[in-house]
Amino acid sequence: MPLRHFLLALAVVAIWGSNFVVIKYALHTLPPMTLAVLRFGFALVPACLFLRRPRVDWRNLAGYGVLIGVGQFGLLYLSMRSQISPGLASLVVQTQVFFTLLLAMRIRRERVLGTQWLGLALAAGGIAVIAAHVDGTTTALGLAMVLAAAFCWACANLLTQQAGRIDMLAYVVWSSAFAVPPLLALALLLDGPQAMAAGVAAADAGTWAAVLWQALGNTLFGYGAWSWLLARHPAGRVVPMALLVPVFGMGSAAALLGEPLPAWKLVAAALVLAGLAINLLGPRLLLARLKSAQE
Numbered sequence: 001m002p003l004r005h006f007l008l009a010l011a012v013v014a015i016w017g018s019n020f021v022v023i024k025y026a027l028h029t030l031p032p033m034t035l036a037v038l039r040f041g042f043a044l045v046p047a048c049l050f051l052r053r054p055r056v057d058w059r060n061l062a063g064y065g066v067l068i069g070v071g072q073f074g075l076l077y078l079s080m081r082s083q084i085s086p087g088l089a090s091l092v093v094q095t096q097v098f099f100t101l102l103l104a105m106r107i108r109r110e111r112v113l114g115t116q117w118l119g120l121a122l123a124a125g126g127i128a129v130i131a132a133h134v135d136g137t138t139t140a141l142g143l144a145m146v147l148a149a150a151f152c153w154a155c156a157n158l159l160t161q162q163a164g165r166i167d168m169l170a171y172v173v174w175s176s177a178f179a180v181p182p183l184l185a186l187a188l189l190l191d192g193p194q195a196m197a198a199g200v201a202a203a204d205a206g207t208w209a210a211v212l213w214q215a216l217g218n219t220l221f222g223y224g225a226w227s228w229l230l231a232r233h234p235a236g237r238v239v240p241m242a243l244l245v246p247v248f249g250m251g252s253a254a255a256l257l258g259e260p261l262p263a264w265k266l267v268a269a270a271l272v273l274a275g276l277a278i279n280l281l282g283p284r285l286l287l288a289r290l291k292s293a294q295e
Helices: 003-027 032-044 058-082 086-107 114-131 140-163 168-191 193-202 205-230 235-257 263-294
Strands: none
Touching: 003 032, 003 058, 003 086, 003 205, 003 235, 032 058, 032 168, 032 193, 032 205, 058 086, 058 140, 058 168, 086 114, 086 140, 086 235, 086 263, 114 140, 114 263, 140 168, 168 193, 168 205, 205 235, 235 263
């Protein structure tokens, strides 16, 4: 991978990781569901005017929008307001990799390798460490909500696989049309019209910048650049870079928000990241060894 492509991939994962700090900042002013409505609203308009709707079934597009909009980010925003710290949220939500693996095994009867089971066991150990240290900044409810968000993300991943080879950026943009209406209904129900109006009225330039960072930087630039890289390099060279997302997430939370990094949190991170690394890299390394042995 050329250096400029590597730096582009690094920029994407840095944006995705640091976005958890940005979310926390925006939640100081905006109620959770209101923030979600704005994020997906700005991701949809005006980008949908310049990108053609991908050639995929409407039900697939709608399912992805609801799962990502309401399931992943709706739950994530709700939990991050007061139930879990940004650094831990960035780590726990990556368990979507293992939920995707288990769903593929259950629904599609895909074979799971021994190395992948090892990765799952290590990640489960990391989550158990977090569960054993819930406190005022991270609660059992917050941990459960982020795990549920990761499960919704995994379900959305299966819909992406069903969609086939499509323009992923256009897919994400147009699916936002199906995320906004249920998020708006939930905002009216959970946040309430008065809190929604008060949050928008109190939003300053920094808050709006945080909203646009998520819609334009995290969604449009992030997915656009990631898809561009995947179109030019084997997935095995690009996808492992995603392991750095929780590194940037926990690092930025510690640097910018003063989130502590006690030993137990580092152990949990090491276990989850080791599990992710084994899951992403283990099958490829095993295949390479088999090919080498055959030669």
